[in-house]
Amino acid sequence: MSFDFSKLLSVAWGGWTTTWPTQLLALIWLAWLASWVGASFWQGRTQKQVMTLESGRYRIPILVGGILFTPWTAEVLGEKPLWVFSNTAVYITALIVLAGISFTWWGRLHLGQFWSNTITHKQDHRVIDTGPYGIVRHPIYTGLILGMLVTGIAVGTVTAVLGAILISLGMWQKGRMEEVFLSKELGEDAYGAYCRRVPMIIPFLAPR
Numbered sequence: 001m002s003f004d005f006s007k008l009l010s011v012a013w014g015g016w017t018t019t020w021p022t023q024l025l026a027l028i029w030l031a032w033l034a035s036w037v038g039a040s041f042w043q044g045r046t047q048k049q050v051m052t053l054e055s056g057r058y059r060i061p062i063l064v065g066g067i068l069f070t071p072w073t074a075e076v077l078g079e080k081p082l083w084v085f086s087n088t089a090v091y092i093t094a095l096i097v098l099a100g101i102s103f104t105w106w107g108r109l110h111l112g113q114f115w116s117n118t119i120t121h122k123q124d125h126r127v128i129d130t131g132p133y134g135i136v137r138h139p140i141y142t143g144l145i146l147g148m149l150v151t152g153i154a155v156g157t158v159t160a161v162l163g164a165i166l167i168s169l170g171m172w173q174k175g176r177m178e179e180v181f182l183s184k185e186l187g188e189d190a191y192g193a194y195c196r197r198v199p200m201i202i203p204f205l206a207p208r
Contacts, residue, residue, distance in 0.1 A: 015072065015074050016155045016160070017071045021087045022085070022155055024090060025097060025154060025155075028094060028101065029097075029151070032101045032104075039108070040117065054177070055177075058174035058177060061166045061167070061173065062166070062174075065162075065164065065165070065166030065169075066167060067163070068159040068166065069160055069164060069167065074157045079157045081155065081156030082156050082157065082158065085154050089154070093150050093153075093154040096146065096147070097150060100142075100143040100144065100145075100146035100147035100150075101143060101147055103139055103140075103142060103146075104140045104143035104144055105143075106132045107131075107132045107138075107140040107142075108140060110130070110131040110133065110139075111128055111133070114126075126190075127182075127190050127191055127194050129194050129198065133198070135198070135203050136202070136203050137179070138171075138178075138200060141172070141174070141201060142201050142202070144167075145168040145171055145201065148164040148167050148168060149164050149165070172201060175200060175201065179195055
């Protein structure tokens with residue numbers, strides 16, 4: 001029996017990802033994902049990281065949110081959008097998503113080899129408080145949350161919106177865990193003072 005790869009592809013790539021104009025958003029996210037994964041080899045040596053079981057506190061909501069966010073969930077449930085954006089509205093949404101993605105890349109490039117996909121203490125790690133890190137403490141999460149939320153709203157299905165919210169909550173939880181970890185690793189005087197000076201996720205809010 002031969003395996004029909006086209007059926008698997010139609011499940012993985014269908015729904016709002018193949019329907020114009022929301023297909024434009026899917027292409028933007030695919031390009032971001034490919035570039036992000038490709039750059040993952042550029043990072044410094046890890047000295048210490050949060051244990052896998054502890055990381056489940058943010059990984060689980062991100063995983064569940066990611067499943068809900070994918071188009072095949074709506075396909076399986078037979079879900080229809082609650083609203084349909086016009087081409088112009090999706091183009092505006094795409095510009096917002098690109099702004100969010102650009103902010104993530106600014107944060108990652110500015111962080112350099114201190115970047116990691118997990119919560120880690122890198123060799124020679126220090127507090128970075130310049131560039132985007134002078135605007136918010138987690139510019140990568142800020143950009144991703146912005147992009148995810150507006151994409152979920154543009155798609156318009158309950159599962160996509162709920163998925164975007166869960167992913168955002170997972171990133172917020174990861175940010176909180178990261179701050180507790182780095183305050184211990186880098187010292188309360190250094191990282192704690194930074195947290196009291198710069199907002200966490202949303203720019204211009206009072207730090208907390």
